[in-house]
Amino acid sequence: MFAEGQATPDSPSALVAASYDETRDVLTFDFYNGRIELARKTIWEVRDADPTQLREIDVQPDRHGISIDALDVDIWVPGLIAEEFGFLFARANGCKAKGHTSEKKARASALNGRLGGRPKTKKANSGRA
Numbered sequence: 845m846f847a848e849g850q851a852t853p854d855s856p857s858a859l860v861a862a863s864y865d866e867t868r869d870v871l872t873f874d875f876y877n878g879r880i881e882l883a884r885k886t887i888w889e890v891r892d893a894d895p896t897q898l899r900e901i902d903v904q905p906d907r908h909g910i911s912i913d914a915l916d917v918d919i920w921v922p923g924l925i926a927e928e929f930g931f932l933f934a935r936a937n938g939c940k941a942k943g944h945t946s947e948k949k950a951r952a953s954a955l956n957g958r959l960g961g962r963p964k965t966k967k968a969n970s971g972r973a
Contacts, residue, residue, distance in 0.1 A: 857922055858907040864898035871898070873910075873921055882928055889917050 861874040870881045871890070885891050890898060890912065897914040904911055909920045956962065 855907070859903045859910070859921060862901045862903055862910045862921075864895070864901060866895045866898075869895075871901070873925075880925060882924070886928060887919070887924065889919055890915065 856875060856877045858876055859873060860876060861872075863872050863874075864870070864884070865872060865881075868881075869884050871884055871887065873880045873882075884893070884898070893912075893915055898912065900913065902911045902913070903909075904918070908922055909918055911918050
């Protein structure tokens with residue numbers, strides 16, 4: 845049994861290995877169910893690192909992070925992936941929904957417009973004289 849917070853060996857988010865490919869300038873993260881490669885220059889923690897400093901990358905015991913002793917850097921890989929890919933998914937979802945609204949919202953908006961639009965907001969009294 846694994847302690848709370850640790851990845852089980854077959855967890856999709858559990859790292860198996862991490863390495864740096866100097867010829868392609870990418871960090872490779874191997875998981876139980878696949879691999880993700882990220883360009884070194886997109887990862888701010890290692891962007892300015894000398895390639896020789898990236899020769900030894902250790903997977904942390906919880907299998908969610910990596911340590912690079914030569915740089916004194918620890919990186920939580922789920923956060924890194926969310927940081928690198930999250931905006932792509934957010935952008936894709938935003939583009940997909942852009943300009944679309946439900947029929948109910950469209951009817952309510954049209955009715956509100958015929959009634960003069962949104963009511964004016966009243967300024968809160970700040971209590972100042």
